[in-house]
Amino acid sequence: xGTRHAVEASPRFFARIxxxxxxxxxxxxxxxxxxVLERLMVSGDPAATAANILxxxxxxxxGLTAHVIVLLSALTLLFxxxxxxxxxxxxxxxxxxxxxxxxxxxxxxxxxxxxxxLVLLKSVSRFSALDLGQxxxxxxxxxxxxxxxxDLALVFFGVFCIAIGVLIWQSAFLPRVLxxxxxxxxxxxxxxxxxxxxxxxxxxxxxxxxxxFIGELALCLWLMAKGVNLAxxxxxxxxxxxxxx
Numbered sequence: 001x002g003t004r005h006a007v008e009a010s011p012r013f014f015a016r017i018x019x020x021x022x023x024x025x026x027x028x029x030x031x032x033x034x035x036v037l038e039r040l041m042v043s044g045d046p047a048a049t050a051a052n053i054l055x056x057x058x059x060x061x062x063g064l065t066a067h068v069i070v071l072l073s074a075l076t077l078l079f080x081x082x083x084x085x086x087x088x089x090x091x092x093x094x095x096x097x098x099x100x101x102x103x104x105x106x107x108x109x110x111x112x113x114x115x116x117x118l119v120l121l122k123s124v125s126r127f128s129a130l131d132l133g134q135x136x137x138x139x140x141x142x143x144x145x146x147x148x149x150x151d152l153a154l155v156f157f158g159v160f161c162i163a164i165g166v167l168i169w170q171s172a173f174l175p176r177v178l179x180x181x182x183x184x185x186x187x188x189x190x191x192x193x194x195x196x197x198x199x200x201x202x203x204x205x206x207x208x209x210x211x212x213f214i215g216e217l218a219l220c221l222w223l224m225a226k227g228v229n230l231a232x233x234x235x236x237x238x239x240x241x242x243x244x245x
Contacts, residue, residue: 011173012227014080019223021077026216028070033150036063037143046140047133050121060118067111074104084228085167087240096163103156110149113142151193158193161186161215168219173232178222181215188212 036059042048053060078100086093117139165183168174192208 011084011233012230015084015223015227018077018080018084019220019225019227021073021080022216022220022223024073025070025077026213026220028066028073032063032066032070036060036066037147041143046136049140049143050117050136053117053139054121057118064111064114067107067114071104071108071111074100078104081164084233085164085171087237088167088171090240092163092167096160096167099156099163100160103153103160106149106153106156110146110153113146113149116142148196151196154189155193158186158189161189161212165215171232172236173229175222178215178219181211181218185212185215 040049040052040056040060042052078097082093082097085096120135120139161182163186165179165181165186168179168182169176170179188208188211192204195202195204195208
Protein backbone atom coordinates (compact mmCIF):
# COMPACT_ATOMS: atom_id res chain seq x y z
CA UNK A 1 0.00 0.00 0.00
CA GLY A 2 2.86 2.38 0.80
CA THR A 3 4.35 2.06 -2.69
CA ARG A 4 0.91 2.49 -4.25
CA HIS A 5 0.31 5.75 -2.41
CA ALA A 6 3.85 6.91 -3.21
CA VAL A 7 3.28 6.41 -6.94
CA GLU A 8 -0.03 8.24 -6.77
CA ALA A 9 1.54 11.07 -4.77
CA SER A 10 4.49 11.56 -7.10
CA PRO A 11 3.76 10.09 -10.56
CA ARG A 12 6.26 12.37 -12.30
CA PHE A 13 9.08 11.19 -10.03
CA PHE A 14 8.22 7.53 -10.54
CA ALA A 15 7.83 8.07 -14.28
CA ARG A 16 11.41 9.33 -14.29
CA ILE A 17 12.51 6.29 -12.31
CA UNK A 18 10.76 4.18 -14.97
CA UNK A 19 12.74 6.05 -17.63
CA UNK A 20 16.02 5.26 -15.89
CA UNK A 21 15.05 1.60 -15.54
CA UNK A 22 14.07 1.48 -19.21
CA UNK A 23 17.47 2.91 -20.13
CA UNK A 24 19.12 0.14 -18.10
CA UNK A 25 16.99 -2.45 -19.94
CA UNK A 26 17.90 -1.02 -23.36
CA UNK A 27 21.61 -0.52 -22.65
CA UNK A 28 22.00 -3.82 -20.80
CA UNK A 29 20.17 -5.74 -23.51
CA UNK A 30 22.29 -4.24 -26.27
CA UNK A 31 25.47 -4.99 -24.33
CA UNK A 32 24.52 -8.59 -23.52
CA UNK A 33 23.05 -9.55 -26.89
CA UNK A 34 25.00 -7.47 -29.41
CA UNK A 35 28.34 -6.60 -27.83
CA VAL A 36 28.83 -9.96 -26.08
CA LEU A 37 26.87 -12.79 -27.75
CA GLU A 38 26.97 -11.45 -31.31
CA ARG A 39 30.69 -10.80 -30.90
CA LEU A 40 31.66 -14.15 -29.35
CA MET A 41 29.30 -16.52 -31.16
CA VAL A 42 30.47 -17.50 -34.65
CA SER A 43 27.51 -18.83 -36.62
CA GLY A 44 28.01 -22.45 -37.68
CA ASP A 45 31.46 -22.71 -36.07
CA PRO A 46 31.40 -24.40 -32.63
CA ALA A 47 35.21 -24.47 -32.40
CA ALA A 48 35.65 -20.74 -32.98
CA THR A 49 32.75 -19.97 -30.62
CA ALA A 50 34.25 -22.12 -27.86
CA ALA A 51 37.65 -20.48 -28.34
CA ASN A 52 36.06 -17.01 -28.11
CA ILE A 53 34.20 -17.86 -24.90
CA LEU A 54 37.32 -19.26 -23.23
CA UNK A 55 39.56 -16.38 -24.31
CA UNK A 56 36.97 -13.76 -23.33
CA UNK A 57 35.50 -15.50 -20.29
CA UNK A 58 35.24 -12.30 -18.23
CA UNK A 59 33.33 -10.55 -21.01
CA UNK A 60 31.04 -13.57 -21.36
CA UNK A 61 30.31 -13.54 -17.63
CA UNK A 62 29.68 -9.79 -17.75
CA GLY A 63 27.10 -10.49 -20.44
CA LEU A 64 25.39 -13.01 -18.17
CA THR A 65 25.38 -10.48 -15.35
CA ALA A 66 23.93 -7.83 -17.65
CA HIS A 67 21.12 -10.21 -18.59
CA VAL A 68 20.21 -10.68 -14.92
CA ILE A 69 20.28 -6.93 -14.24
CA VAL A 70 18.07 -6.34 -17.28
CA LEU A 71 15.49 -8.84 -16.02
CA LEU A 72 15.44 -7.33 -12.52
CA SER A 73 15.08 -3.84 -13.98
CA ALA A 74 12.33 -5.00 -16.34
CA LEU A 75 10.27 -6.40 -13.47
CA THR A 76 10.55 -3.16 -11.48
CA LEU A 77 9.80 -1.12 -14.59
CA LEU A 78 6.68 -3.19 -15.29
CA PHE A 79 5.37 -2.55 -11.78
CA UNK A 80 5.78 1.22 -12.13
CA UNK A 81 4.26 1.31 -15.63
CA UNK A 82 1.25 -0.62 -14.38
CA UNK A 83 0.78 1.81 -11.48
CA UNK A 84 1.02 4.76 -13.86
CA UNK A 85 -1.23 3.41 -16.62
CA UNK A 86 -3.83 1.19 -14.97
CA UNK A 87 -6.33 4.04 -14.49
CA UNK A 88 -6.36 4.57 -18.27
CA UNK A 89 -7.71 1.08 -18.96
CA UNK A 90 -7.40 -1.45 -16.15
CA UNK A 91 -8.09 -4.50 -18.30
CA UNK A 92 -5.55 -3.56 -20.96
CA UNK A 93 -2.99 -2.71 -18.27
CA UNK A 94 -3.44 -6.19 -16.80
CA UNK A 95 -2.99 -7.70 -20.26
CA UNK A 96 0.20 -5.64 -20.62
CA UNK A 97 1.50 -7.08 -17.34
CA UNK A 98 0.57 -10.65 -18.30
CA UNK A 99 2.38 -10.65 -21.64
CA UNK A 100 5.47 -8.96 -20.23
CA UNK A 101 5.65 -11.43 -17.35
CA UNK A 102 5.47 -14.32 -19.84
CA UNK A 103 8.23 -12.67 -21.86
CA UNK A 104 10.41 -12.20 -18.78
CA UNK A 105 9.79 -15.80 -17.66
CA UNK A 106 10.81 -17.22 -21.05
CA UNK A 107 13.89 -15.01 -21.22
CA UNK A 108 14.87 -15.99 -17.67
CA UNK A 109 14.54 -19.70 -18.45
CA UNK A 110 16.51 -19.27 -21.70
CA UNK A 111 19.28 -17.54 -19.78
CA UNK A 112 20.16 -20.87 -18.13
CA UNK A 113 21.39 -22.10 -21.52
CA UNK A 114 24.16 -19.49 -21.44
CA UNK A 115 25.70 -21.09 -18.36
CA UNK A 116 26.00 -24.51 -19.98
CA UNK A 117 28.92 -23.67 -22.32
CA LEU A 118 30.97 -22.54 -19.32
CA VAL A 119 30.19 -25.77 -17.45
CA LEU A 120 31.22 -27.90 -20.43
CA LEU A 121 34.26 -25.97 -21.62
CA LYS A 122 35.69 -25.37 -18.13
CA SER A 123 35.35 -29.02 -17.11
CA VAL A 124 36.98 -30.85 -20.00
CA SER A 125 38.52 -33.49 -17.72
CA ARG A 126 35.06 -34.53 -16.51
CA PHE A 127 33.96 -35.32 -20.05
CA SER A 128 36.90 -37.48 -21.11
CA ALA A 129 34.59 -39.79 -23.07
CA LEU A 130 34.03 -36.98 -25.56
CA ASP A 131 36.58 -35.67 -27.99
CA LEU A 132 37.18 -31.93 -28.28
CA GLY A 133 34.98 -31.50 -31.34
CA GLN A 134 32.02 -33.20 -29.65
CA UNK A 135 32.48 -31.09 -26.52
CA UNK A 136 32.57 -27.89 -28.56
CA UNK A 137 29.42 -28.93 -30.42
CA UNK A 138 27.65 -29.62 -27.12
CA UNK A 139 28.71 -26.19 -25.85
CA UNK A 140 27.49 -24.50 -29.03
CA UNK A 141 24.00 -26.03 -29.06
CA UNK A 142 22.74 -24.24 -25.91
CA UNK A 143 23.66 -20.89 -27.46
CA UNK A 144 21.36 -21.67 -30.38
CA UNK A 145 18.61 -22.69 -27.96
CA UNK A 146 19.04 -19.44 -26.01
CA UNK A 147 18.71 -17.50 -29.24
CA UNK A 148 15.45 -19.33 -30.07
CA UNK A 149 14.17 -18.71 -26.56
CA UNK A 150 15.00 -15.03 -26.87
CA ASP A 151 13.07 -14.84 -30.16
CA LEU A 152 10.10 -16.50 -28.47
CA ALA A 153 10.26 -14.05 -25.55
CA LEU A 154 10.21 -11.14 -28.01
CA VAL A 155 6.90 -12.36 -29.48
CA PHE A 156 5.24 -11.84 -26.09
CA PHE A 157 7.22 -8.66 -25.50
CA GLY A 158 5.86 -7.35 -28.80
CA VAL A 159 2.29 -7.75 -27.52
CA PHE A 160 3.35 -5.88 -24.38
CA CYS A 161 4.65 -3.03 -26.54
CA ILE A 162 1.39 -2.88 -28.50
CA ALA A 163 -0.62 -2.83 -25.26
CA ILE A 164 1.45 -0.04 -23.76
CA GLY A 165 1.24 1.83 -27.06
CA VAL A 166 -2.57 1.72 -26.93
CA LEU A 167 -2.55 2.78 -23.27
CA ILE A 168 -0.34 5.77 -24.07
CA TRP A 169 -2.60 6.69 -27.02
CA GLN A 170 -5.66 6.56 -24.75
CA SER A 171 -3.98 8.52 -21.96
CA ALA A 172 -3.92 12.29 -21.78
CA PHE A 173 -0.68 12.58 -19.82
CA LEU A 174 1.81 11.16 -22.36
CA PRO A 175 2.28 12.22 -26.02
CA ARG A 176 0.29 10.09 -28.45
CA VAL A 177 3.26 9.84 -30.79
CA LEU A 178 5.00 7.69 -28.16
CA UNK A 179 2.03 5.33 -28.26
CA UNK A 180 2.30 5.05 -32.04
CA UNK A 181 6.04 4.39 -31.88
CA UNK A 182 5.58 1.70 -29.22
CA UNK A 183 2.79 0.02 -31.19
CA UNK A 184 5.00 -0.08 -34.30
CA UNK A 185 7.80 -1.55 -32.18
CA UNK A 186 5.33 -4.15 -30.92
CA UNK A 187 4.60 -5.24 -34.48
CA UNK A 188 8.25 -5.42 -35.51
CA UNK A 189 9.36 -7.74 -32.70
CA UNK A 190 7.04 -10.66 -33.62
CA UNK A 191 7.72 -10.20 -37.34
CA UNK A 192 11.44 -10.56 -36.68
CA UNK A 193 10.89 -13.65 -34.51
CA UNK A 194 8.52 -15.39 -36.93
CA UNK A 195 10.97 -14.85 -39.79
CA UNK A 196 13.56 -16.67 -37.67
CA UNK A 197 11.06 -19.46 -36.92
CA UNK A 198 9.69 -19.95 -40.44
CA UNK A 199 12.59 -18.97 -42.69
CA UNK A 200 15.83 -18.94 -40.69
CA UNK A 201 17.86 -18.62 -43.88
CA UNK A 202 16.57 -15.06 -44.14
CA UNK A 203 17.25 -12.25 -41.69
CA UNK A 204 15.65 -8.84 -41.31
CA UNK A 205 18.11 -7.93 -38.56
CA UNK A 206 19.02 -5.19 -37.75
CA UNK A 207 16.66 -3.17 -39.97
CA UNK A 208 13.40 -4.62 -38.62
CA UNK A 209 14.46 -3.78 -35.06
CA UNK A 210 15.36 -0.17 -35.79
CA UNK A 211 11.74 1.02 -35.19
CA UNK A 212 11.82 -0.92 -31.91
CA PHE A 213 14.96 0.88 -30.79
CA ILE A 214 13.53 4.27 -31.80
CA GLY A 215 10.18 3.69 -30.07
CA GLU A 216 11.56 2.33 -26.83
CA LEU A 217 14.35 4.90 -26.61
CA ALA A 218 11.87 7.73 -27.29
CA LEU A 219 9.62 6.55 -24.45
CA CYS A 220 12.60 6.04 -22.17
CA LEU A 221 14.00 9.54 -22.79
CA TRP A 222 10.58 11.20 -22.47
CA LEU A 223 9.95 9.52 -19.12
CA MET A 224 13.39 10.55 -17.88
CA ALA A 225 13.15 14.16 -19.09
CA LYS A 226 9.46 14.99 -18.70
CA GLY A 227 7.77 12.24 -16.75
CA VAL A 228 4.01 12.63 -17.09
CA ASN A 229 1.72 15.64 -17.36
CA LEU A 230 0.81 15.81 -13.69
CA ALA A 231 -2.47 17.70 -14.08
CA UNK A 232 -3.72 15.33 -16.79
CA UNK A 233 -2.60 12.30 -14.80
CA UNK A 234 -4.55 13.47 -11.77
CA UNK A 235 -7.62 14.10 -13.93
CA UNK A 236 -7.38 10.57 -15.30
CA UNK A 237 -6.97 9.14 -11.80
CA UNK A 238 -9.98 11.08 -10.53
CA UNK A 239 -12.08 9.91 -13.48
CA UNK A 240 -11.04 6.30 -12.86
CA UNK A 241 -11.99 6.56 -9.19
CA UNK A 242 -15.37 8.06 -10.03
CA UNK A 243 -15.95 5.36 -12.61
CA UNK A 244 -15.18 2.66 -10.06
CA UNK A 245 -17.30 4.25 -7.35
